[in-house]
Amino acid sequence: MGHYPLFLEMADKAALVVGGGAVAERKVRSLLQYGASIRIVSRDLTDGLKDLLETGRISFAGETFVENHLEGLTLVFAATDDRQLNHEISIKARERGVLVNAVDQPEDCTFIVPSIVRRGDLTIAVSTSGKSPALAKRVRKQLESQFGKEYAIFLDFLGRLRGRVISLGLSSEENSRIFNGVVNSDVLKLLAENRPAEAAGVLAGILPEDLVIEDILSDFKNIWGE
Incomplete structure (x- = not known):
């Protein structure tokens, strides 16, 4: 059936990222562009995430995910390399009505993140409903060449x-x-x-x-x- 396209206001909204690797860092940096208040859960963190913590741009919620981490959230990214943990986070988030994205597990997502082209306040989103991120990336690159500064x-x-x-x-x-x-x-x-x-x-x-x-x-x- 596909996904309903929607742009979400995230300024000062609480978001949780579970995971501390490169994928988690990309999610964090993307959320920061839109003013989200971000908490992170992970035992290990990339150097980039450590820098963001040290400068106060994100906050540390703990080394291990617990259900209480979902309180007051607008959305959560499950970005660990443990598919079962990502699945469990998805279940708990759905029970609480929190939007959830489990990376590379479309069946565990209530929202997906499209491929984005930004030119100032002009935002163009490309989605294949999770069927082919590679195709979405190709279309995005075509749009990047078409829409300049x-x-x-x-x-x-x-x-x-x-x-x-x-x-x-x-x-x-x-x-x-x-x-x-x-x-x-x-x-x-x-x-x-x-x-x-x-x-x-x-x-x-x-x-x-x-x-x-x-x-x-x-x-x-x-x-x-x-």
Whole structure:
């Protein structure tokens, strides 16, 4: 049947990673990118995980997993090399309604982690529902070549522009016309070709006169220079 695609808010949410190897470290570092509060359970840790502990970016919950470790969690990764332990963690997590991912054991997962392409706040997720991580990785690499850094810059600008346009009190139809005009213009192409001044000129021809065009274009050029 496949998995329901969902983006989960993890800022300041409690997450547990059981395991201390390279896979566990990758899960920890990924969660840190989204502001999760992470606890780890393992007898042995990679040097990278030790560094994260020493700098206070994650906390140590113990050497051995116990059911109480699941209290108050949003999700747990079972990332040990013991398949039976991962299975048991999955059972306990399901009983408590905690989202669980047992690495390389799709039958023990209530969620899977897709292959991700990130360009600033633009996130593209690729999933094969656990059937072929290798194919998901291949598709991700294709997307990485298709979506360059210009998308991050453009999206940052669009986020700033949106508030300014809405503040004008125009109709929803007019707002849509403006946003679609900007998105479907040559701005992205010009950014990809490193021609920001020309991109700014295109924007000036699309945006409504009621906006302070100089401020908008200044924002745009500042983002490009960041």
